[in-house]
Amino acid sequence: MKKDLHQLGVAELARALAAREVSAVETAQHFLDRIQAHQALGAFVAVDADVTLAQARAADAQLASGNAPALAGVPMAHKDIFVTQDFPTTAGSRMLAGYRSPFDATVVRKLAEAGTVTLGKLSCDEFAMGSANENVAVPAMGGAAVVPVRNPWDIERIPGGSSGGSAAAVAARLAPAATGTDTGGSIRQPASFCGVTGIKPTYGRASRYGMVAFASSLDQAGPMARSAEDCALLLSALCGPDLDRDSTSLDRPAEDFSRQLTDSLEGLRIGVPREFLGDGVAPGVRAAIEAALVEYEKLGARRVEISLPRTELSIPVYYIIAPAEASSNLSRFDGVKFGHRAKDYRDLADMYGKTRAEGFGDEVKRRIMIGTYVLSHGYYDAYYLQAQKIRRMIADDFQQAFTQCDVIAGPVAPTVAWKIGAHGDDPVADYLADIFTLPGSLAGLPGMSVPAGFDGGMPVGLQLIGNYFGEAKLLNAAHRFQQATDWHARTPGGF
Amino acid sequence: MSLTHSDIARIASLARLQLAPDESERMLSQLNGFFDIVEKMRSVDTTGVEPLAHPVAAIEDITLRLRDDVASEPNAREANQRSAPAVEGGLFLVPKVIE
Numbered sequence: 001m002k003k004d005l006h007q008l009g010v011a012e013l014a015r016a017l018a019a020r021e022v023s024a025v026e027t028a029q030h031f032l033d034r035i036q037a038h039q040a041l042g043a044f045v046a047v048d049a050d051v052t053l054a055q056a057r058a059a060d061a062q063l064a065s066g067n068a069p070a071l072a073g074v075p076m077a078h079k080d081i082f083v084t085q086d087f088p089t090t091a092g093s094r095m096l097a098g099y100r101s102p103f104d105a106t107v108v109r110k111l112a113e114a115g116t117v118t119l120g121k122l123s124c125d126e127f128a129m130g131s132a133n134e135n136v137a138v139p140a141m142g143g144a145a146v147v148p149v150r151n152p153w154d155i156e157r158i159p160g161g162s163s164g165g166s167a168a169a170v171a172a173r174l175a176p177a178a179t180g181t182d183t184g185g186s187i188r189q190p191a192s193f194c195g196v197t198g199i200k201p202t203y204g205r206a207s208r209y210g211m212v213a214f215a216s217s218l219d220q221a222g223p224m225a226r227s228a229e230d231c232a233l234l235l236s237a238l239c240g241p242d243l244d245r246d247s248t249s250l251d252r253p254a255e256d257f258s259r260q261l262t263d264s265l266e267g268l269r270i271g272v273p274r275e276f277l278g279d280g281v282a283p284g285v286r287a288a289i290e291a292a293l294v295e296y297e298k299l300g301a302r303r304v305e306i307s308l309p310r311t312e313l314s315i316p317v318y319y320i321i322a323p324a325e326a327s328s329n330l331s332r333f334d335g336v337k338f339g340h341r342a343k344d345y346r347d348l349a350d351m352y353g354k355t356r357a358e359g360f361g362d363e364v365k366r367r368i369m370i371g372t373y374v375l376s377h378g379y380y381d382a383y384y385l386q387a388q389k390i391r392r393m394i395a396d397d398f399q400q401a402f403t404q405c406d407v408i409a410g411p412v413a414p415t416v417a418w419k420i421g422a423h424g425d426d427p428v429a430d431y432l433a434d435i436f437t438l439p440g441s442l443a444g445l446p447g448m449s450v451p452a453g454f455d456g457g458m459p460v461g462l463q464l465i466g467n468y469f470g471e472a473k474l475l476n477a478a479h480r481f482q483q484a485t486d487w488h489a490r491t492p493g494g495f
Numbered sequence: 496m497s498l499t500h501s502d503i504a505r506i507a508s509l510a511r512l513q514l515a516p517d518e519s520e521r522m523l524s525q526l527n528g529f530f531d532i533v534e535k536m537r538s539v540d541t542t543g544v545e546p547l548a549h550p551v552a553a554i555e556d557i558t559l560r561l562r563d564d565v566a567s568e569p570n571a572r573e574a575n576q577r578s579a580p581a582v583e584g585g586l587f588l589v590p591k592v593i594e
Contacts, residue, residue, distance in 0.1 A: 098578070100578055203550045243560060316536040334511070336587050337576075341580035386536060392553060393541070398553075427529070431532070432532075443550055
């Protein structure tokens, strides 16, 4: 069995570990070896075998005592945006090179309490700002050079972002699962581009404590794994109120998101927004999505045409709100309490200006500039407030749509993963590609990416969007689809 | 609407970002490219629409909590200062601000 351990998902590994068919140490070592062997992928930015194996030994002790938590010994890795005591945390930025957090993020802590063993930290776009994982400013493990993460399906292509390392690691079977964060699509889009399953819960379900903040009214954590079944287990472990530490955490008890997995889809109304299948969608992506919808009809679901009329507006609205919040959040990086500080400076103001110029990468600087401008005197109403008002209209459009359907389906992105460097020096090209994930993010709705086929050899993700607190229903719809198809089980060649 | 060089300088100064001249040049053209896609948003009629800050407030009342004003964290000064660029005697050091 040892040889194929990396082909097991979270649920299967948990079962094998509980049955003592394999030890947590063996499992962890197997994945550590794979991470080492495939470091050219650039997925990991930090590993520490001693830490991982110590956690695995503790899991084995729990398993031996017969009193182990549900995921005891299951290895996983964390996006390097979650702070961790046992590994450095960089958020992909020079600003935090060498930073060691004095505490664990709530999501990390909850997953550890559920028994998971941490394999390391995963590359991401700097401060989670990006759609391609090209905006990373720290070196991947094993090399001094800063490299973009590569897509295991075609190493010339991007894995998506910002949780690109997470998606690539799961796709390449370097970890059975990983955490991601989604502000405007950063779980769903890389999951789609790498052919893995990912879910972002309703805003407020997962604690933001210890997630390096990007845009606080949008940031949500979620799992990325091989299947909806695995995502359900991890999401159940990582959600829950964190009322003293996250002021926007919702007072909703944690749920067993697996409880509806096998429910019948008979009569499920799947709303397909006409704006999601327009001219901008690549023909191969459209074909995969149409085929997935036909599969759903075979499973008893009914297709309903709906409209989300402000889909296109979600791009400017998001790219005003997110940078505004980012410029405020990132003001904490001043070279005083933690992180980078410039070497030579005249005075305090000069120290701030130089420190931030040296520590932040181009995309982060652009967003800070946009955010600072739209929040500045005389522009606040015209931009930030206007964007927040349209944000409500977008959320209302979804509520209108959910009177006609139970879940919404469409592509995650208009195309498959593009070639590294293809968007060149044009940040707006990246922004436009986020069009189908931004509306759900602005509305704070739960959303998933489910592998649904290939276009020219690259994975296509089906996006499923649920109503608030509808995660269990979404996972049910994804699980039934995965029982009927095998897209999610395909492994890229060479891995 | 088009930003100018002096706008870029002003925003960079507000944001405490020292931009090199070539960086400043690139920023100007990229930001103007970006604000082109924002124009569409400005003409939307939002009369009478309440801004949405916490997205779940779209369906239910959300009040942002304030916790009781009592110390809840243990004193972890050493751990908290471990990643600081310059500390002395438990204090964070910054360049002199008062002559």
